[in-house]
Amino acid sequence: MKIEMKNISKSFGTNKVLAGVNFTIRSGEVHALMGENGAGKSTLMNILTGLYGDDGGEIYIDGHKTKFKGPLDAEQHGISFIHQEMNNFLEMSVVDNMFLNKEIKNKFGIMDENKMREKAKFYLDKLGTSIDVNKAIGTLSVGRQQMIEIAKSLMTNAKIIIMDEPTAALTENEIEQLFGVVRELKKQGVGFIYISHRMEEIFKIADKVTVMRDGISINEYATKDVTMKQLVRDMVGREIDDFYPNRQPHFGNxxxxxxxxxxxxxxxxxxxxxxxxxxxxxxxxxxxxxxxxxxxxxxxxxxxxxxxxxxxxxxxxxxxxxxxxxxxxxxxxxxxxxxxxxxxxxxxxxxxxxxxxxxxxxxxxxxxxxxxxxxxxxxxxxxxxxxxxxxxxxxxxxxxxxxxxxxxxxxxxxxxxxxxxxxxxxxxxxxxxxxxxxxxxxxxxxxxxxxxxxxxxxxxxxxxxxxxxxxxxxxxxxxxxxxxxxxxxxxxxxxxxxx
Missing domain, CATH: 3.40.50.300 (P-loop containing nucleotide triphosphate hydrolases)
Structure with missing residues (x-):
């Protein structure tokens, strides 16, 4: 799958959020989307998945001009969005969360719980994670809940998965496990749009990076060809020579x-x-x-x-x-x-x-x-x-x-x-x-x-x-x-x- 977003613009009232953004992603690559808070990254992804309409620009999927009716329509076409704030029902089991509004029923119209458990376990095992699908999802770590979100995406046969700040609440071990899963799925042809403020992660996991500033796409780079200093300059429009300011404290009582x-x-x-x-x-x-x-x-x-x-x-x-x-x-x-x-x-x-x-x-x-x-x-x-x-x-x-x-x-x-x-x-x-x-x-x-x-x-x-x-x-x-x-x-x- 190849997604091309061309000259996308969007305003909320008098607030112009996007003013001409170009972005391209292909299956089998990890493409990072970077920018300061308020640069328009999430708005761009919400337009891609049909949650918001755009004010201008065009979206092409494999060369065909496309506009999704909403996130479910996008998901049915192979694009899944894992949001930073996961909307799980914490008291419900893993399997019930995974099949919410997608229940498998037998020929009598009754939910086939065994088949749902088998399918949930199959996709979780595919990610190399052993999670008891009968457990309440609220008892699991954020990292494990993140794996469940990826498994839900794979259940929809996602070709492109959007991940918004996926490591914000993960431990170092969970981050490494997540990156291992991303690399393995990339080999299988799944593409990832990776939104993160953690600069070091971009250089670990991304093949390409697009930088946005003030609602405009500034530059696209192959990650191997760009430095952290250049990305920072593109993001903020100025140099930040000393990342941490000099401290000269004077302690009192x-x-x-x-x-x-x-x-x-x-x-x-x-x-x-x-x-x-x-x-x-x-x-x-x-x-x-x-x-x-x-x-x-x-x-x-x-x-x-x-x-x-x-x-x-x-x-x-x-x-x-x-x-x-x-x-x-x-x-x-x-x-x-x-x-x-x-x-x-x-x-x-x-x-x-x-x-x-x-x-x-x-x-x-x-x-x-x-x-x-x-x-x-x-x-x-x-x-x-x-x-x-x-x-x-x-x-x-x-x-x-x-x-x-x-x-x-x-x-x-x-x-x-x-x-x-x-x-x-x-x-x-x-x-x-x-x-x-x-x-x-x-x-x-x-x-x-x-x-x-x-x-x-x-x-x-x-x-x-x-x-x-x-x-x-x-x-x-x-x-x-x-x-x-x-x-x-x-x-x-x-x-x-x-x-």
């Missing part, structure tokens, strides 16, 4: 201290301090307990034992509202469900934790709120028509900036950032890093959870490494290496002993 924090079977005896002006990174493998520790500090989840101290005084935090009163902010890993009210405006989302500061004589000062939100949107370079558009209308990276704006605007003195740059493009990452530096210059204490080791080493002052719910070491970033962090993250110690 201890802002937050945690003593012997324990939650049975989740984390145990957690001790650490973070100072004014410091970035303390929390590193470790997925499932180690990093996020759970922070959720407990912020009052989302409980803890059985231990103390939390702010400015040396013990505080008792049983809810996020109490955490906010103590000037703690938390940018959660799950921005869609926990960080934003998607149907509300950017203005309402940003001002939510600090609204009381705009009340005069029992009335909200709308002018002050508007000035405040517009200032933050401008400072964080959020791409949006206005502060009145809904949060759900923004790209993932711009949504992330809105969540960050909310906590910056709340005046947090301790700011917890859980995977702050996940799903964020290279230009926006640098903007977030610069903002983190600005905040620490203003004596904000930052705790950053990140699965990106280069980010941990590039942006933190100290690194707390978590393994199976315990901190196995806190090391100075100046002397840390990827190897020393990974040793602690896998239960070893840097003096050669196991913890």
């Amino acid at each position: 201890v802002s937050l201290e945690v003593q012997h924090l324990t939650e049975n079977n989740v984390f145990k005896d957690v001790n650490f301090q973070v100072h004014e002006g410091e970035i303390l990174a929390f590193s470790g493998l997925m499932g180690a307990g990093r996020t759970e520790i922070m959720r407990s500090i912020f009052g989302i989840d409980p803890h059985n034992e231990g103390k939390i101290l702010i400015d040396g005084k013990e505080v008792h935090i049983h809810s996020p509202q109490e955490a906010i009163k103590h000037q703690i902010g938390f940018l959660t890993e799950n921005r869609k469900d926990e960080g934003l009210i998607l149907n509300d405006s950017l203005r309402d989302n940003i001002v939510l934790p600090s609204i009381n500061g705009f009340v005069k004589h029992g009335i909200i000062d709308d002018n002050a709120v508007n000035d405040f939100t517009n200032m933050l949107l401008k400072r964080l370079s959020v791409k949006a028509q206005s502060a009145e558009v809904s949060a759900k209308s923004l790209s993932g990276g711009n949504q992330q900036k809105v969540v960050l704006a909310k906590w910056v605007g709340s005046g947090s003195r301790v700011l917890i950032l859980d995977e702050p740059t996940r799903g964020v493009d290279v230009g926006a990452k640098r903007e977030i890093y610069d903002l983190m530096n600005e905040l620490t210059d203003r004596n904000v204490a930052i705790i950053m959870i990140s699965s990106d080791l280069p980010e941990v080493l590039g942006m933190s002052d100290k690194i707390a490494v978590v393994y199976e719910g315990r901190i196995t070491g806190i090391i100075d970033t100046k002397t840390a290496t990827q190897e020393s962090v990974m040793t602690l993250a896998t239960g070893g110690s840097n003096d050669g002993r196991a913890n």
Whole structure:
């Protein structure tokens, strides 16, 4: 199969999202689609699969001009779209999710559950993954759910599979397994449109790369013929010479201290301090307990034992509202469900934790709120028509900036950032890093959870490494290496002993 998209344009109201995009993909190749958040990548794919109509341009499938009526029509013609946000029914079994609205029935019109289980197992085995098809899909890791999505695509005889940020929540082992499956399917003639912000992955898995910027396709390259520096220049329209900004921290007093924090079977005896002006990174493998520790500090989840101290005084935090009163902010890993009210405006989302500061004589000062939100949107370079558009209308990276704006605007003195740059493009990452530096210059204490080791080493002052719910070491970033962090993250110690 060969897909050609020629001069595609699309506007939403007065917002021109695509302004002339050209893109070609063939079966048997992996073609990466790159660009900053808001560049139009997802919109282009939604036009290809018929979810949106275009305003101009043409789509050709094997030389024939084509326009799909919707995603199901595209799927029936061999094009499958695996979205970043997987829409599974978590309580239902793997097999029931795989055959939802595609049930196999016998001659009496009754569902043939044995045949569905056999077929589900056949396609999962084809991917080299042993998954119990009777298990509830919600009990499986994100990586395994990703494999199930690929198996569902193969069940439709997909010739082209679109993958949007497929590794965003995967472990290193799951990523390698996914890449092995992609390479094997490529040999069988399946093509992949691969959307990712992870530059190193593009060079590992893609044959070609097309870069988009501001709704226009800038360049197409064979991956072997292009450098990372050139891709970055195409994406952001400028050089980013030093990916991580230089840090010259000046530590003040201890802002937050945690003593012997324990939650049975989740984390145990957690001790650490973070100072004014410091970035303390929390590193470790997925499932180690990093996020759970922070959720407990912020009052989302409980803890059985231990103390939390702010400015040396013990505080008792049983809810996020109490955490906010103590000037703690938390940018959660799950921005869609926990960080934003998607149907509300950017203005309402940003001002939510600090609204009381705009009340005069029992009335909200709308002018002050508007000035405040517009200032933050401008400072964080959020791409949006206005502060009145809904949060759900923004790209993932711009949504992330809105969540960050909310906590910056709340005046947090301790700011917890859980995977702050996940799903964020290279230009926006640098903007977030610069903002983190600005905040620490203003004596904000930052705790950053990140699965990106280069980010941990590039942006933190100290690194707390978590393994199976315990901190196995806190090391100075100046002397840390990827190897020393990974040793602690896998239960070893840097003096050669196991913890």
